[in-house]
Amino acid sequence: MKLNAKYLPLVATVSLFVAMATFGSVSYNGFFSAQVFLNLLIDNAFLVIVAVGMTFVILTGGIDLSVGSVVALSTMVLAELVEHQHWNLGLAIPLVLLMGTGLGAFMGWLIQRFRLQPFIVTLAGMFLARGLCYVISIDSISITDETYTALAQTRVPLWPDAAVSLSAILAVLVLLAAIFMAHATEFGRTVYAIGGSEQSAMLMGLPVARTTVLVYSLSGFCSALGGVVFTFYMLSGYGLHAIGLELDAIAAVVIGGTLLSGGVGYVVGTLFGVLALGLIQTLIMFDGSLSSWWTRIVIGALLLVFCVLQRLFEVRKK
Amino acid sequence: MSKTDITKPASGRDQNTPVLELSGINKQFGAVQALQNVKLRLFAGEIHALMGQNGAGKSTLIKVLTGVYPADSGEIRLRGQPIRPTSTLHAQHLGISTVYQEVNLCTNLSVAENIFAGRYPRHGALQGWSIDWARMQQEAKALLQRLNLDIDVTQPLSSFSVAVQQMVAIARGLSISAQVLILDEPTSSLDDDEVERLFVVLRQLRDQGMAIVFVTHFLGQMYALCDHITVLRNGELVGEYPASELGQGALIAAMIGRELDASLGATPADQAGTAPAADWLTTRGLARAGSVKPMDLSVRPGEVVGIGGLLGSGRTELARLLFGLDRSDAGEITLSGQTVHMDSPSTAIKLGLGLCPEDRKAEGIIAELSVRENIALALQARQGLWPFISRARQTEMAQHYVKALGIKTSDVDTPIGQLSGGNQQKAVLARWLATQPKLLILDEPTRGIDIAAKQEIMNEILTLAKQGMAVLFISSEMSEVVRVADRIVVMRDHAKVGELPAGSSDHAVYALIAEHA
Amino acid sequence: MSTSSEPLFKRLLSHSLFWPLVTLALILVVNASLNQGFWVLQWRDGHLYGSLIDILNRSAPLMLVALGMTLVIATRGIDISVGAVVAISASVAALMIGGTLVINNGVPTHVSRFPMPLAIVCALLVALFCGLWNGLLVAKIGLQPIIATLILMVAGRGIAQLATGGQIVTVYYAPYFYIGNGFLWGLPFALFIAGGTFLAVHLLVTRTALGMFIQAIGINPAAARLAGVRERLITVCVYAFCGLTAGIAGLIISSNVKSADGNNAGNLMELDAILAVTLGGTLLSGGRFNLAGTMVGALIIQTLTSTIYSIGVPPEINLVVKAVVVFVVMLLQSAEFRRTVHGWVVRPAATGGAV
Amino acid sequence: EKKIVLGFSQIGAESEWRTANTNSIKETAAKEGIDLKFSDAQQKQENQIKALRSFIAQKVDVIAFAPVVESGWDTVLKEIKAAKIPVILTDRSVDSKDTSLYVTFMGSDFTEEGRKAGRWLVEKAKTMKGDINVVELQGTVGSGPAIDRKKGFEEIIKAEPRIKIIRSQTGDFTRAKGKEVMEAFLKAEGKKINVLYAHNDDMAIGAIQAIEEAGLKPSKDITIISVDAVKGAFEAMMAGKLDVTVECSPLLGPQLMSAVKDLMAGKTLPRRIVTVEGIFPMEVAAKEFPNRKY
């Protein structure tokens, strides 16, 4: 089969995903049901959204460690506003999104203007956002607002005994928008160019500075949106929410076939990266016999198998 | 030769105001005074050559002019209006399109994108938000065909040789509709056909009234194309001359400040006397799918073997194969009889090979390391971690080559990335000379090097050859190949199509290539 | 405004350690000003005693890990598994030395399981192997460093817990405590380990070509390989070494608390280590690296931590404080930022002129 | 007849206490012949929710779980209810308004543990003169036990004005942090410290080392109170270095399994099943030590 070399990692990810799914379906009963696979999307909606933002950052050759904390902060602020200040959603949610975007923009500006290293700037951002959560409240705030809970529990039936949450749908929409942005807009292509070589991009007369700031803003926005989705998922705000989410997001992006060195990769891949991670967990849960430590070891092992196979797949095809 | 005084109008050209006028430009990098009170005048409908030795300040002037570096002082006028470009983007908006010296493109993007990045054709749909890929690729194809380059524009740029990348960069420069077009050594690794094609296009543009700045070290090309010449030396303006009134000798004198004796230190003829030694390296049916067809080749100590071919004929691939950068999947390499297994460059180096790569930016220089370290690297790598070549020894070595090859640098501890293109090339060459290999493979060794330096380098190489070093010489400049080679292996479509003896003309080479069409 | 002292001053400013040291000084001053007795050093039963000593002692493990990390980062890599490796080596050592508290008719007595040297060697070998594993995944299989090491980061703690059965293994074998609690010539012994390692690495990269090769690999792998540098071999070794340093850190930490906690030992250490490396002035993009800077970076972080504890910052704003400090430090060290500030200060004074 | 299938979602394995909790549940399940589907959430609520959903998909008979945090369970609990699967909460409750979402809650009351510690100190205070300066080693910021044990403790000591908390910092429930923080406290406050209240034994054990290295005598110079009553604490008490530890029993296995059996047998369970927990001062340590299981 003649397929363009640049699609290889993507193809690898997808086919491996299918392989794992088949394995699960044959080995565990109740695994092969539409709902189980839709749950992958429902349970990981927020991760999809966050990882999409992360994808753009990584495509520029940068990294954003703050996403997890920004998600937590968003849930916290949202819960505080809705639950204690009794704001209505129409106001609270845009504010939260604005906050996330602002934080991202700020970090992007620092990185771009003062030539600081993304890793460190966003690490500081991570501390900051997490810290602000506790400043609001160290305890968790659960959300009881009717409209909120109603929305959270709405299920859109696709076919008999298989339904998706609004969040899942939102995630898919975000994904589609991102795909369009990445592959068909000037902004998206500039992102790829910067990832290829920032200096060249500059000498080609591309708006490098603006794009860099925009990319981190976008990631901030996605994190905030992810946070909103997270509150719909958890119906609570909590400073300890989404700990280590940044690693999941990065892993998803990389498994999706994007290079951390930047410039190479696809947004769709990220979706499958997320689903693959979700699938690994689902497999372990269905197995249900693993002790806590074996759970960790097996996650690691599956991750290893996945990445190594993916790698061999590429090498073979090349 | 009459030097026109820039201050008072002389020839008819000077009545109308210049499109672009630079005056009193100064630029300093730390201790280095890269530009000192430089003037440049550019008129519509002329091709203006910017000449000077390596490190004279040509690229810097261009970068200042396009806002990459801010000038320390001086003024730039566009059609009489003072401007202060702050970035390439800004310069483009002002109507100045530039092709910088090193290939500055994104190799991860497709060829078409590299040409249209920042100026994508749009769909009518979605308020012109979305890019019209189909149209972009058509236009890219058309544009490249104008330079008779027929490649798949959807492929990432990384899958093509520097030469092709350079053509793409040029195509991009041409496609930006501008009143001023600047080309910094665009032809350094193109072969004669490509160059001729390019010139045709440039002449068309000139006749349409575009003002073009052209930098090259090939005097022939300069005379064939340019109307006026501005000469720089050590960052200072020597003068501006009509091309017609400045003979080659005079030009060289103006550039290097002295006469140059055009004789090679040693010529193939000299070696004719020496008894033919036994082959050192021989390949039998050496091949790699998609890059080199089965190849028989043999090189004797002290022999300079030239490799003739056109763009994409597989010369670089052959070099990579011999050096163990790519694994061969058929045939064998023997060194003085013993079959060897070239699995990596370090093996090759230990066995006494050296390869001065074609793409100095990607595979040659280690930008943030000093000139000293860059020169010592290969030798040290051959020795392994230990014994460590002491800093003193490194400096001594570096200084030797700085002198021998005339590398222009404030001192041997400057990061090599801060050297001018040509000087970087010399340093990379020095790295390999320092290892004193038995066989030195040179892929476009004189890329971007000025005539004076070329002499020095050729002499250096031929002297080493005299002392028994074998050389595999690859260059797009066929005349250069035929001049130094004892034997010319001619390649086409990644296969060997024949050999020619010393002293055969470059026409003979082209004829042989044409034969196997 | 050219004074005679300027050249020396300029050289000082441009020295790679200048800003890291300034940062460290600032934090120390803040700490000292907020709690008197910070500088106090007493001589107490055979060794120095005081906050400063604590800081030095506590920063030793971080220094070690950060040293390994520096080399990894210099080759354009990153190793986020160090925390897990710390846990593994700690567990192995604790398990092998173990020692259990047996009570025969009310008299508690301690016994060690394997001879201590053996235990230590094994722990370090395991750590070394972990590093080797990372190195092979990166250099031979060609996985991206962050994902390659993520695997061990996830699985590693599992392995550590598997070994300890999820229990905190307490060590009852006094000689072992010396590594993390003992004093030599009045100073913490751990500090000597860190210092020794630093010295060894420093010599290795300056007295052999290793430093040059590592930088070459980090700046331009393709060119380095073409110049004959065995870049894969070196990469593997560098990761292996990083594993080793993490292993040593694991020993110090477990010895310090006289127990090994498979789940918490070295938790989030990777972040602190990377932070230390960058605060020390090494770029994460690889290439030029600064070992001494890394040591200072580790000191900065530890000083900050104990400052937070000792000046009584309420726990819920620990992170905010840490974040603010990191932001400030970053900006301090950014030449670009300093230039800008200088611009703001000078502009009012400056009159027209193309600058 | 087929085995009862119990889906249990554990928080993680963040401490010895947790491990003991897990072991107790696994062992009794095996003993009682109940088919246990165990899932470790690695301290993440989202993982627990995923686990619960997978239990629904696997159509288990009973679901039990130890919530990472009290809030945010309504959605998934409603789904479980819809699937007609009874839910049992262990060692921490949830704050759902709709109490029909779970059958019963068994486990310790962290706030009560805090109170017990407080009461012990207030008693002890009678024997001490002058101001009583307490330093507190909190658990992980924001975690349930940390918040409640602090709350309960403060609630009681309010009664005794001489008792003041002069320092409070998090030690993340770990020995290493506990020791590090205590070191800093000792340097900053020196001899002023009379009492240490640690939210768990591990931090206390770490702190004890710090105190000794500072040349002070734990429990002589500084009275030490902690929570959990793990083996390590008893060893410390026998060595006369820890004054008292409040029990927080992880051994929920037997209770849980009998509850599950009763459920399947159609019996109705009490809304709240309290676990009997003691408080062990130094004096009883030696006697108690042999029959500690964790």
Ligand SMILES: Nc1ncnc2c1ncn2[C@@H]1O[C@H](COP(=O)(O)OP(=O)(O)OP(=O)(O)O)[C@@H](O)[C@H]1O
């Ligand atoms: N970024 C830089 N930092 C420091 N010095 C520089 C920098 N760029 C150029 N220089 C110095 O300025 C001088 C002029 O360099 P420039 O690249 O303009 O020469 P050039 O005329 O383009 O030479 P070539 O023909 O080799 O391209 C050289 O001595 C070079 O060392």
Ligand SMILES: Nc1ncnc2c1ncn2[C@@H]1O[C@H](COP(=O)(O)OP(=O)(O)OP(=O)(O)O)[C@@H](O)[C@H]1O
């Ligand atoms: N003119 C061309 N037309 C199409 N493809 C080309 C052309 N030149 C190079 N390529 C592509 O770039 C690859 C690398 O070219 P290669 O290195 O073999 O060229 P070369 O023989 O080294 O020529 P030169 O060294 O003069 O650039 C070729 O395999 C081919 O796919």
Ligand SMILES: [Mg+2]
């Ligand atoms: Mg130049």
Ligand SMILES: [Mg+2]
């Ligand atoms: Mg070539």
